[in-house]
Amino acid sequence: MVKITVDGKKLETEEHLTVLEACLQNGIFIPNLCFLKTRPHPHASCRLCFVSIEGYDRPITACTERVRDGLVVKTDTPEVRALQRSAFKLLMSLHPCNAKLCPTEKPCLLMRIAKHIGVGINPKPLERINRGLPDFVDFGSLYYVPNRCVLCARCIHTCRSINKRPLLTFAKRGIMTMVAYFSSGNDSEVCSNCNACVDICPVAALLPKSAFINFLEAKETHA
Amino acid sequence: MGERSEIGDRYETLRRRIKEELENEQNGVPTIRITMSTCARAAGAEETRKAIEDAIAAFGLSAKIIPVGCLGHCYAEPLIILDYPTTGLPPICYHSVNAGKARLIIQSYLQESDPAFEYIMGAMEENDLIPPVTTFPRFGLEERIVMTHCGRINPWDIREYIANDGYSALAAALTDLPERIIDEVEKSGLRGRGGAGFPTGRKWRLGRAQESNRKVVICNADEGDPGAYMDRTIIESNPHQLLEGIAICAYAVGADTAIIYIRAEYPLAVKTIEQAIREAKAYGFLGERILGSDFSLDVKIFQGSGAFVCGEETALIQSIEGRRGMPQHRPPYPVERGLWGYPTIVNNVKTFSYVPSIINKGAEWFQSIGTERSPGTAIFSIVGNVKHPGLVEVAMGTTLRTLIFDICGGIANKKTFKAVQIGGPSGGCLSEVFLDTPIDFDSLTQVGAMMGSGGMVVMDEDSCMVDVARYFLDFTQKESCGKCTFCRIGTKHLLDILDRITRGKGQEEDLKILEDLSRDIKQGSLCGLGKTAPNPVITSIRYFFDEYVAHVRDKRCPALKCRSLIAYYIDLERCARGCEACVGSCPVEAIFTTKGRKKAIDQSLCVKCGECMVACPKEYDAVLRVSPPELAPIIERPPMR
The missing domain is CATH 3.40.30.10 (Glutaredoxin)
Structure with a gap:
């Protein structure tokens, strides 16, 4: 066991854990989107889990730092919050929140993060970016909603570890980067419809087609 | 001892035979x-x-x-x-x-x-x-180590390299202990020429210390900075020097495999290095039991498919493993766990190319060149508005002024110097006051630029710094792998704001957003690409703030570059009566004949392509630009007859 201090609280945690895991296990919330316990190497892409650790001159991501004895962590310094808010606003500039039409359970993870770090869910002062992407993309038995996706890659990792084959992947570059599906034309051969990707998605960017039809109906009623 | 002198003898015999040949x-x-x-x-x-x-x-x-x-x-x-x-x-x-x-x-x-x-x-x-050419500043002020034989020997004939003592450093290294080679490289103070300037000796020592049944050496030749071509030229001009450096490194760290990651967009360099590997194998400098020693090395080529981010070592390794080239969080560093999980030493083309000279002439000799903390030379590909662009190798510590004005002949076309962009898209734009900055890793980083891999773009008075920053951000945004939030989305916002400013739609708040967001992207990004991507914005705001203010507040482009903020007009004093040169060049028929049989531009039709300016004969030079566009004189089109 290892002793660490988080926000003045003394914790005892297992060795080999990351700071993020140790905090989450002890009920201390640190904003995160791309973290997955099953990943052998931290993806470290969402850039939300910044913490301040004594001995470092700048905030570092909690998912990439392992616990060790005597580590002193602060999760809410002004520098940490500034970076988290900046990253969160960037994400929200691509994620037009439409709570009424969004099938996530409320409050969704993004709302929780917004509340935790003390910002609204709008990207101000940044402007919204319209990438001109379609509302949804056909992924065989699923639909993918690119404007909701935060590219945490949880679906990609989960699908690969369950199916032992890469069915989902990243495609394109820069701001146009999105998740794509390798289709062989005969989808029943490829996707096992396990829906693991749907369950792991924090922002409902992947939906089974049946659920999507309900969603479209709801949208029409709403309109 | 017997085997050791045997290696030397074998090499000597070969060299003598080749010289005679x-x-x-x-x-x-x-x-x-x-x-x-x-x-x-x-x-x-x-x-x-x-x-x-x-x-x-x-x-x-x-x-x-x-x-x-x-x-x-x-x-x-x-x-x-x-x-x-x-x-x-x-x-x-x-x-x-x-x-x-x-x-x-x-x-x-x-x-x-x-x-x-x-x-x-x-x-x-x-x-x-x-x-002699050495009386030219271009030859005389240069100090060549890596480029000594470039352009003088036949890269397609290994014998010319051997006749110039090529592979003698490898022969010497093989008769020595690996640790002593690393000592020598460490003592020389050689720093990685790929950008960050990590001490090469230390990297090798870390690699040597790894316990593994297999180690890999990777040569990073995935040169992608706009306007940079140092690695390509070195490979095309002296590939064996590179191979020798790689072989010495592999021997020193205990690797049996070396991979040269080279971009497929360099077909001639790929062909040159492939031929060089074949020849080196045939002469016993690569492959099994090199020069009769116990050391074997297999060198392979891997062609990159044109992703800029694959120049980042972890992305490069992902790419070789067959995955999408996306940087990974470090640690573990490749030297601990790299390609296929083995300890991997990644160095740049130039870094490896220094090694044979260091082994031959010693660490002290290398230390004596350049500055204390950045020994050796710097190799730059200098492009842009200089008289003599090209590849230049100078001792570290040379000032930018000497490099640009003496060695490269100064600014072309009688224009004046405005800025120099060093270190590729992730470097900074430096203004005139920095011309006396010595070129070395630390001085350049201090002023907000970076050594980078060695791309240098010189800009004259006609370059708009907001537009230059926009250009580089457009590049990094397109080349961002899309993995982390700051780089993927942050650079897009920077680009959009810069774009807005160059179109005269910028607000004063935008400058604050640019600065804040740049700082956050630098601090928050996952890999070096994101961490350095805002540098052109940060430095151009810091050193050319006036230009940003002119664009935002006065809707004026001082360099007369940003199309939305300028107008073309014809100076009637200078325009020659009856001359029609500009009329045919205009793609939208915006040029008409005035009452005085001179020419004028209909601003409502003009698309600001600048063709009329090119077409107007030099002796008149009557087409002028002005910013903001409202300043262009309005000339009525005479009624149609």
């Missing part, structure tokens, strides 16, 4: 060395070579044509170096030799023994008759 082949026959690197081919070296061959055949001469790499003087390509020993003259270098000139030179020199003085650039050696 080459001397016999030359045998008093004139040799014509012609630069055949990518830059020379673009300038027409293939036609020149054909012309030389035809001329030799037509005049019935006997001469040997030898292709060489790049001398670094890209402004004067194609170059030929003619050595006609029986005349008693030294080898002579001719510049800008097109097919016609080539024929004349061959006829004049080889047939009539008159060296055609009017085309000479200089003699390659000291002599009494022809001024």
Whole structure:
């Protein structure tokens, strides 16, 4: 066991854990989107889990730092919050929140993060970016909603570890980067419809087609 | 000990045999060395070579044509170096030799023994008759280590490298202990030339210390900065020096596999290095039991598919493993767990190319060149508005002023210097006040630029710094792998704001957002690409703030570059009555004839392409630009008859 201090609280945690895991296990919330316990190497892409650790001159991501004895962590310094808010606003500039039409359970993870770090869910002062992407993309038995996706890659990792084959992947570059599906034309051969990707998605960017039809109906009623 | 001296003997015998072989082949026959690197081919070296061959055949001469790499003087390509020993003259270098000139030179020199003085650039050696090239600042102020043989030896013939003591460092290294090689490299203070400047010796020592049944050496030749071509030129000009450096590194760290990751967009470099590997294997410098020692090394080529981010070492490794090239969080560093999980030492082309000289001449010699914390030389590909662009190798500590104004001849077309962008898209734009900054890793980082891999873009007064920042951000945004939030989305916001400013739609708040967001992207990004992507924005705001203010507040582009903020008009005082030169050049028929039979531009039709400015004859120079566009005089179109 290892002793660490988080926000003045003394914790005892297992060795080999990351700071993020140790905090989450002890009920201390640190904003995160791309973290997955099953990943052998931290993806470290969402850039939300910044913490301040004594001995470092700048905030570092909690998912990439392992616990060790005597580590002193602060999760809410002004520098940490500034970076988290900046990253969160960037994400929200691509994620037009439409709570009424969004099938996530409320409050969704993004709302929780917004509340935790003390910002609204709008990207101000940044402007919204319209990438001109379609509302949804056909992924065989699923639909993918690119404007909701935060590219945490949880679906990609989960699908690969369950199916032992890469069915989902990243495609394109820069701001146009999105998740794509390798289709062989005969989808029943490829996707096992396990829906693991749907369950792991924090922002409902992947939906089974049946659920999507309900969603479209709801949208029409709403309109 | 027996085996050790055997390696040396074996090498010595080989070198002596090759020297004799080459001397016999030359045998008093004139040799014509012609630069055949990518830059020379673009300038027409293939036609020149054909012309030389035809001329030799037509005049019935006997001469040997030898292709060489790049001398670094890209402004004067194609170059030929003619050595006609029986005349008693030294080898002579001719510049800008097109097919016609080539024929004349061959006829004049080889047939009539008159060296055609009017085309000479200089003699390659000291002599009494022809001024040597070393009197030129471009040759004289340079200090060459890596580029010593570039453009002088045939990269397609290993024997020329060996005849110049090539592979002697490898032979010496193989008779020594790996630790001692690492000591030497560490003592030399060599820092990685890929950008970050990590001490090479320390990296190798870390690699050596790893316990593993297998280790890998990777040469990073995925050069992708706009305007940078150092690695390409070095590979095309002296591939064996690189291979020798790689082999020494592999021996020192205990690796049995080396991979050269080179971009597929460099077809000539790929072919050159492939041929070099084949030759080196045939001569026993690569492959099984090198020079009869116990050390074996398998060198492979891996061609990158054109993703800029694959120059980042973890993305590069992902790419070789067959995955999408996306950087990973470090640690673990590749030297601990890299390609296929094995300890992997990744170094740049230039870094490896220094190694043979360091082994041959010693760490102290290398330390004596350059500055204390950045020993050795810096290699830059200098492009943009300088008179003599090309590849330059100077001692570290040389100032930017010497490099730009003395070595590269200053700013072209009688314009004035405005800025220099160092370190590729992730570097910074420095203004005139920084011209006396010495070139070394730390000084450049201190002023907000970076050594980078060695791309340098010089800009004159006509460059708009907001537009330059926008250009580089457009590049990094397109090349972002899309993995982390800050780089993927943050650079897009920077780009959008810069774009807005160049279109005259910027607000004063935008400058604050640019600064804040740049700081966050720098601090929050996952890999080096994101961490350095805002540098062009940060430095251009810091050193050219006035220009941003002019764009935002006055809707004016001081450099008269941003299309939305300028107007073209014709100065009626200068316009020549009856001249129609501009009329035909206008793609939208915006130019009309005034009452006084001069020309004017209809601003409502003009698309600001600038063609009329090009078309207007130099002696009139009547087309002018003005910013903001409202300042353009309004001239009524006469009613149609």
